[in-house]
Amino acid sequence: MKRFLLLFLFAPLLAFAQSTPEKIKEYQLQQEQYRKTQLLREIDSGKYYMEMGEYALADKKLKYALDNIKSVPSDLTYFFGKNSYFLGKFKQSVDWLTKYVQLKGTSGQYYEDAVIVLQKAENALIASRKTDTSQLAEVLSRNYEIDCGPTGKVICPVCKGNTVIIKTGIFGNNYKSCTFCDKHGMLTCEEYNKLIRGELAEH
Numbered sequence: 713m714k715r716f717l718l719l720f721l722f723a724p725l726l727a728f729a730q731s732t733p734e735k736i737k738e739y740q741l742q743q744e745q746y747r748k749t750q751l752l753r754e755i756d757s758g759k760y761y762m763e764m765g766e767y768a769l770a771d772k773k774l775k776y777a778l779d780n781i782k783s784v785p786s787d788l789t790y791f792f793g794k795n796s797y798f799l800g801k802f803k804q805s806v807d808w809l810t811k812y813v814q815l816k817g818t819s820g821q822y823y824e825d826a827v828i829v830l831q832k833a834e835n836a837l838i839a840s841r842k843t844d845t846s847q848l849a850e851v852l853s854r855n856y857e858i859d860c861g862p863t864g865k866v867i868c869p870v871c872k873g874n875t876v877i878i879k880t881g882i883f884g885n886n887y888k889s890c891t892f893c894d895k896h897g898m899l900t901c902e903e904y905n906k907l908i909r910g911e912l913a914e915h
Contacts, residue, residue, distance in 0.1 A: 751781050759791050767798040775851065783859040786815040790822045792851075794829050802837035804850040809833060811853045811908070814869045815860060854909045860901035869907070873897035891915055 758773030774792045778784060793808030809830040816823060860866050867873040871890035875897045879886045891914035892907060893899055899907065906912035 748781075751777050755785075755788055755791065758795070762791065762795045762798070767795055770795045771799060778851070778856060782857065784853075784856045785859050786812055786820070786861060787822070789815065789853065789858065790820075790826050793826070793833075797829050797833045797836070800836075800840075801850060802833045802840055804852065805833035806830060806837055807850075807852050810869075811858060815858065815866060817867065857905055858901075858908070860904060864901050865898045866901065866904045868893035868897050868899050869904075871897060 754773050754777045758770045758777065761767075761770035761773060770791075774788065774795060777788060778792065781788075789808045790812040793805050793810075793812060796802075796805035796808060809826050812820065812826050813823065813830065820826065868875075868890060870892050871877050873893075873896075875890050875893060875895060877888045877890050879888070890897070892903070892912060903912055
């Protein structure tokens with residue numbers, strides 16, 4: 713009888729103790745979701761200021777999102793790359809817009825505009841290297857973890873998904889199997905991020 717009574721008295725405490733880790737986990741998930749929502753608002757705010765021509769303010773908003781988000785969304789690579797062009801940070805613009813094109817391909821919502829701005833940034837970068845010796849502070853994508861999207865895979869930027877690297881020589885084209893991607897010309901998101909950091913080993 714005593715044993716039954718003790719179990720009856722301590723049952724609520726045991727139930728509470730068991731539910732506490734679950735409640736803590738749920739709270740942490742809620743906090744993470746709130747944090748993510750706030751960062752997405754910063755990205756939207758940066759996009760708005762860019763469209764309004766407030767490029768310095770847009771840069772501040774987008775840079776804050778970059779520095780605080782765990783995995784950089786593909787749309788952010790586009791917004792930051794395009795805004796960098798308007799700020800005259802052409803190398804930075806080329807770097808981030810290239811990442812967007814690699815990640816999204818022709819199916820990307822901003823693909824056409826990204827290609828146009830990328831071409832302008834590349835031309836401006838070439839011109840600036842000839843005339844301007846000063847260097848602006850640059851934020852390059854290799855310092856960030858890029859989100860590759862729901863598939864978790866990206867077309868290999870080395871061989872463009874062909875699994876073969878073609879080099880033109882004086883005696884014609886030289887063909888070499890790509891030593892980074894799989895047999896389908898793809899990289900996992902982890903491999904892609906290692907590649908842009910220069911850490912992916914050839915196989």
